[in-house]
Amino acid sequence: xxxxxxxxxxxxxxxxxxxxVAHLVLMSGSVIMLFPFYWMLSTSLxxxxxxxxxxxxxxxxxxxxxxxxxxxxxxxxxRYLLNSFLIAVLVTxxxxxxxxxxxxxxxxxxxxxxxxxxxxxxxTMMIPFEVILIPDFILMHRLGWYxxxxxxxxxxxxxxxxxFLLRQTFMTIPFELFEASLLDGCSHLRYLVSVALxxxxxxLVTVGIVSFLGSWNxxxxxxxxxxxxxxxxxxxxxxxFSTEAGTKYHLAAAxxxxxxxxxxxxYLVAQRQFVEGIARTGLxx
Numbered sequence: 001x002x003x004x005x006x007x008x009x010x011x012x013x014x015x016x017x018x019x020x021v022a023h024l025v026l027m028s029g030s031v032i033m034l035f036p037f038y039w040m041l042s043t044s045l046x047x048x049x050x051x052x053x054x055x056x057x058x059x060x061x062x063x064x065x066x067x068x069x070x071x072x073x074x075x076x077x078x079r080y081l082l083n084s085f086l087i088a089v090l091v092t093x094x095x096x097x098x099x100x101x102x103x104x105x106x107x108x109x110x111x112x113x114x115x116x117x118x119x120x121x122x123x124t125m126m127i128p129f130e131v132i133l134i135p136d137f138i139l140m141h142r143l144g145w146y147x148x149x150x151x152x153x154x155x156x157x158x159x160x161x162x163x164f165l166l167r168q169t170f171m172t173i174p175f176e177l178f179e180a181s182l183l184d185g186c187s188h189l190r191y192l193v194s195v196a197l198x199x200x201x202x203x204l205v206t207v208g209i210v211s212f213l214g215s216w217n218x219x220x221x222x223x224x225x226x227x228x229x230x231x232x233x234x235x236x237x238x239x240x241f242s243t244e245a246g247t248k249y250h251l252a253a254a255x256x257x258x259x260x261x262x263x264x265x266x267y268l269v270a271q272r273q274f275v276e277g278i279a280r281t282g283l284x285x
Contacts, residue, residue: 071258107171146225159210
């Protein structure tokens, strides 16, 4: 009996040590991941001299809250934020609509060359954006979309990654539900809207977040297809504080802090569905 208790005690101690090490590693990883955000916030509250000081200070000696007011006074940041929000929301809606329709076709509709076409869609993910930048710009110019919201929104309302993610999710839905829906007289569109999409909410949230982030962080494309401040997004405003004459680190950090707040709030609200949506894509191929 004593030997058994000693073994149980050793096992419990070993398990406690393993848990402690695991938690230590996770806490260290969290600190490493969060430190850039902390540094950005602290820099946004410093003066330019303190932001460039060596050795650097971990926290400002005097809080410079006026940096945020100076950001909005220097560039039309409110307009940039509004543009980014409008563009990101419309791109997200467009991506969800087009990707859902295409994913349903690849998952449930039999047609010649379905797998080949799906493979071509996936292959487009390996093409760098810079390769198609000039052809896309020429197309926008010939359509008369230069300096319009259409050029900032329409080209991004489809995504091979979103189609792949939703197709994988739709294939996890029992095929019997699809057959039963057709027998009850449902069309493909009715099945998609009434059955498939409600069961794929985590994947839809994931696609929405990824699309919103991609649109919100876009810089190169808006610079190419627009040349007026009234249409440009927030990332252009961030680039304003870094020029050939130097970088205003305190203002750049303040502008970056303002720009990431909507993204952080969006992720905090939808993080559970985001993780679940990513995890479910590998359940069935």
